[in-house]
Structures are given as structure tokens and as C-alpha cells.
Amino acid sequence: MAFFEAKHLQKRFGDQVVLEDITLSFEAGQLSGIMGPNGAGKSTCFNVLTGQYKPDGGTVHFDGQDITGLPPRKISGMGIARSFQIMTLFDEFSAIDNIMIALRNTVTRAFNPLYDLPGDTTTMDRAADVLAKVGLKGRELEQAINLPYGERRALEIGVALASEPRLLFLDEPTQGLGVDGTARLADLILELKETYSIVIIEHDMKFLFRLADKISVIHWGQVITEGSPEDLRANEWVQASQLGEVA
Amino acid sequence: MKSPFAISTPVFTRPMLLMFVVLGTFPLWGTSVGLYNYLGVEIIIWIIYALGFNLLLGYTGLPSFGHGAYFGIGAYAYSLCQLNVFESVWAGILLGAFAGGVAAGLAACFLSHRRGIYFALMTIAFGQVFWFIAIKWHTLTGGEDGLLNVYRGTLSLGPVDVSLKSNEALFYFAFAVLVVITLLLWRIVHSPYGKALQAIRMSEMRAGFVGYNVWLMKWSVFTLSGVIAGLAGSIFAIAQESAYPDVMSLHASGFIVMMTLIGGGFVSFWGPVIGAIIFFVARDFLGSLTETWLLWYGLMFMAVMLFKPEGIAGVWQDFMKKQKAKSAATPTSQTPKNSVAGE
Numbered sequence: 001m002a003f004f005e006a007k008h009l010q011k012r013f014g015d016q017v018v019l020e021d022i023t024l025s026f027e028a029g030q031l032s033g034i035m036g037p038n039g040a041g042k043s044t045c046f047n048v049l050t051g052q053y054k055p056d057g058g059t060v061h062f063d064g065q066d067i068t069g070l071p072p073r074k075i076s077g078m079g080i081a082r083s084f085q086i087m088t089l090f091d092e093f094s095a096i097d098n099i100m101i102a103l104r105n106t107v108t109r110a111f112n113p114l115y116d117l118p119g120d121t122t123t124m125d126r127a128a129d130v131l132a133k134v135g136l137k138g139r140e141l142e143q144a145i146n147l148p149y150g151e152r153r154a155l156e157i158g159v160a161l162a163s164e165p166r167l168l169f170l171d172e173p174t175q176g177l178g179v180d181g182t183a184r185l186a187d188l189i190l191e192l193k194e195t196y197s198i199v200i201i202e203h204d205m206k207f208l209f210r211l212a213d214k215i216s217v218i219h220w221g222q223v224i225t226e227g228s229p230e231d232l233r234a235n236e237w238v239q240a241s242q243l244g245e246v247a
Numbered sequence: 248m249k250s251p252f253a254i255s256t257p258v259f260t261r262p263m264l265l266m267f268v269v270l271g272t273f274p275l276w277g278t279s280v281g282l283y284n285y286l287g288v289e290i291i292i293w294i295i296y297a298l299g300f301n302l303l304l305g306y307t308g309l310p311s312f313g314h315g316a317y318f319g320i321g322a323y324a325y326s327l328c329q330l331n332v333f334e335s336v337w338a339g340i341l342l343g344a345f346a347g348g349v350a351a352g353l354a355a356c357f358l359s360h361r362r363g364i365y366f367a368l369m370t371i372a373f374g375q376v377f378w379f380i381a382i383k384w385h386t387l388t389g390g391e392d393g394l395l396n397v398y399r400g401t402l403s404l405g406p407v408d409v410s411l412k413s414n415e416a417l418f419y420f421a422f423a424v425l426v427v428i429t430l431l432l433w434r435i436v437h438s439p440y441g442k443a444l445q446a447i448r449m450s451e452m453r454a455g456f457v458g459y460n461v462w463l464m465k466w467s468v469f470t471l472s473g474v475i476a477g478l479a480g481s482i483f484a485i486a487q488e489s490a491y492p493d494v495m496s497l498h499a500s501g502f503i504v505m506m507t508l509i510g511g512g513f514v515s516f517w518g519p520v521i522g523a524i525i526f527f528v529a530r531d532f533l534g535s536l537t538e539t540w541l542l543w544y545g546l547m548f549m550a551v552m553l554f555k556p557e558g559i560a561g562v563w564q565d566f567m568k569k570q571k572a573k574s575a576a577t578p579t580s581q582t583p584k585n586s587v588a589g590e
Contacts, residue, residue, distance in 0.1 A: 050456070052452075052456075071455070072455045072456045073455050073457075073459060076455075076458040081456070082456060084453070088453040089453070090453065091449055091450075092445070093445070093446070093449070097442070100442075101439075101442050106439045106442070107439075107457060107458040110440055110459055112440070113434055113435050113438040114438065115439055116255055116256050116438070117437065117439045117442055118442075119254060122250075125250045127252070128252055140252055159457065162457070163458060
């Protein structure tokens, strides 16, 4: 069984079927990509995989365990973290507090009133390390809402990294970034790839083709093809569609 | 090496000591400026209530518009204990806090998966339910008259017994409770729990994805603030020597919201303290000038919400920031705005 495996996922909203039949698998140590045109069901698929929505059918397994329909906090506890397409930071916290609150160590002590969180050197050091990892060294005390857009994107990933995930889901990380920002983010993700297993949904095909080991293409709520970037470039369907042109 | 970003939370802070000194000495100077000890008792009771309420409103961002219910239930529980079970101040206030917590915990079971306007409306509904029960259940609550002739009682402190008959004695007792509650809440808001509550205010969804049990946190904070409201309510019953449904009504529940907001509960731990003091001083001062003092208080509330939604504490923080910027040669843009801890 693969590291992460979803089989025959279905999701309906009312009478609209968004996910028809999705079967996906991601391997440990790889960077997997999900692409597809607008409205293909990518985001819904992501939300089902990470626990925001319960699937109407099908199963999700992570590292041999059935996680189908578990709430996000349980899935997070098992070592899956995600970032958000629409930035979801703790805006009034400083950058370092955004990380601090998301550290596994903090979460497990959520109900310990005697623990002096802001005064814990180990915790704050660890938070500073995570910030440095996403390139935000020196910005620790800046309030999240005051950070420039590109740095907020990086912090968004940092918050996901704080929980020391075994599998990291990134939802359209380049959303709203310019050429420079996207290039910098690609470098960051290449670095993260050394240590983490990553799944990325992405619109920017160039970006994804540069980074991914394997890409799954979703359309009409189904996986229509998957393979390495080279396979996909050769794929008839991808060539025929606009997706191939950009790649 | 010590992390440059770790700042231990002090047990006492300057604003805290200032509050303790100013309020703790109130009976010594209050009368000389035309105030009276009973006013001090009221202010202390509502500060306790407001501090607990702000855990919910300011920290977690959960608007409860029916919180008077838990305050009132505390008062009833205290009175019922004194009248029917046994006369002990300690047992009474413990029971009051417990009853406030049970009622709030019950309501929170139905509230905790809600947010925003739905949460607010549900809190009103529950507040009204409890208020209505208090009015209608004559045999238990005495209906609209409430429970009367609750003894002020004697506080047993080991070897000595202190009568709470005088307002002065009651003041010091309430003040002691306030000190304990303040230290406790100060600790809680600087623990992971308090930080997570703020995280929930900023993004409930992200808090869940980071791994927090958002439902349980919302449930527990609502219950905890119900416990504190019940505790404040039971001291209120001692002060008033009675318990009655009026404090549970929707408009009485509105007062605690206004106090917390005017003071600046969203930006400072001390906001509710300022707000409660302003409310009672305004009541006495404006009330001595005009019968329609609530109108003027309401207008003041509107002015604050329109021009400075961060409340008095927000004005103070802006002022301090300006002072700091003036005194520093280079502007300290690096100073983080501490979201709600408000040192």
C-alpha cells in the first residue's frame, strides 16, 4: 500500500456531483502534484483528503491507517499538515507566534494552564527555526498582517510545517505571487522536498512541472491521467489541452 | 543560550499591581471623594464578571449576549444554599460558581459548533430561557420578586470568623476573590490554552487544521466564563441579600458586553476592568444629574464604537506607542503589537 492512498472518492453538494470517482496515491519522499482546469474538483478533492469535507463514498488511507472522514484535528495529529489557497494566518499574532501556536508541542499542551508558553526557550527557538526554514529570519516580531504578500505565503507554509508533518499538502501556494515570488517559492519547496513528502495543487503548470515527481490530472471529478512530468508532456490529452502548452 | 524571542510571563505586572493598589485601598479614600463602600463592592463584582466574560468575547471572539443568565444562576444558587441548605459563605459561592458553570456548560453543548451571528443568537436564546425559568418557577426562585432575606453571613477563616454585614468587610472579601481570579486568568491567557483561544478568534478553521480541538476549547471557555459569572453572581447575592431575575434579563446581559467593549477587552486584558469602573462611576455621576443617564451612557458607547472600537485601552495603547516613538531616536516599527495580552 502506498504512503497515502485515496480510493474511489465521491463527493456531492446537493445534486451536484463534484468528485465522481477519484483514486490517487502519493509515495513517501516524493513531491506529487495535482493539476486540472478550473472547476475540475481539485480543491474539493484536497479538502476531502485533508478532512475538511467528509467524502460521500470511498476511502482514504494514510500510512496504513484508515483516516476516511476523520476531523481535521485528528488528521493533523497523525502527521498531515496543509496550507491554504486563501491565506489563513493568525493575523494579529507576530510571525513567530503564528508558528509557536502551531507547534506540535504547543498543541499537545493546549489544556495545561501552568505551562508558560511565551517564556519557553525551547519552544521559541524551535519556532524561530521553522521561520528561518521558510526564509523569514529577521521577521519574527512582525505582525502577520503587516508582512508583504510573498512573506505571508511563506508563513502560510511555515504554519503547516510547524506541526512537523510527515505529509505536507500545499493548496495553490503560488496564488497571487509574481514571477520573482514564484521563483523564490519554487526554491523553497525544492529545499523542503529534501525532508518532507509533499502534495501540491497548482494552477501554475511550469511551477509544477519543475518540482513534481509525479502529477495527477483531475478533470470532471475524475483522475484522467497521471505520471511523471515527462510522461504528461507526451500525453495526448495534455498536449491537446491548454495545460500542455504552458508546460 | 536564551532565545531572544522567549519572554517569560511575570506573575505580577505593573497594571495589575496598580489595579490591586487602587482598588484594594478604596475603602480608605473612597468616601473622601464622595464615593461609598457599596459602590466599591459592586465595581469589584462586575470586574470579576467582566474579566471572565472577556475570556469569551475579547480572547476567543465569541459574543455572548445572554451571559446575565449565568450571573443570575450563581446568585440563585448562593441564595438557595443559604436559605435551604446551610449558612456558609464558602459553600454558597462554590455552589454559585458550580451552578453557573453547569448552566453555561449545558448551553455550550449546543453553542460550540456555531460561530458568528448564529452563536450570538443562540446565546440570547439560552439567556432568555434561563431568565424565563427564573421568573416562572415560583416555588424555587420566588418568581419576579426573587429570593429575599438572604443573610450576609459570616465568613469562616479557620480560627477567625468575619461578619460580612458591613460593606467594608464585604468589599475586602470581594477584593480577595478578585485578586485570585485576576492571577488565575492572567496565567490562563498566557498558557497555550489562552493563546489557542486567540488563535480560534483569528481563524477557527486554521486552529482546527493545526490540531486544536476547537469544539472542546469553545465549550470549555464558555463554561469557564460561566463559572466566573456564577461566582460573581453569588457575591452579588451576598451584597444584595437577595437574588432576582432582573440581572438575567437581556438588557442586563447587554451591560456586561458594553462594559467589556468600552474598556477595550479586544485589545487588553485590563479593558473590562476599565469598562466596569466607567460604567458604575457613570451610573452614579450621570445618574445624580439626570434620570436618563442610560441614554447618555448609550451615546458614549456608540461614540466609542464609532471612533475607537478598541475602547479606552486602545486609546491608551496608541498614546503609549506615540510616546515610545517620540522618545526613541529611531521609530520602533519592530515592536510587535501584542494582540490581546496588553501588558
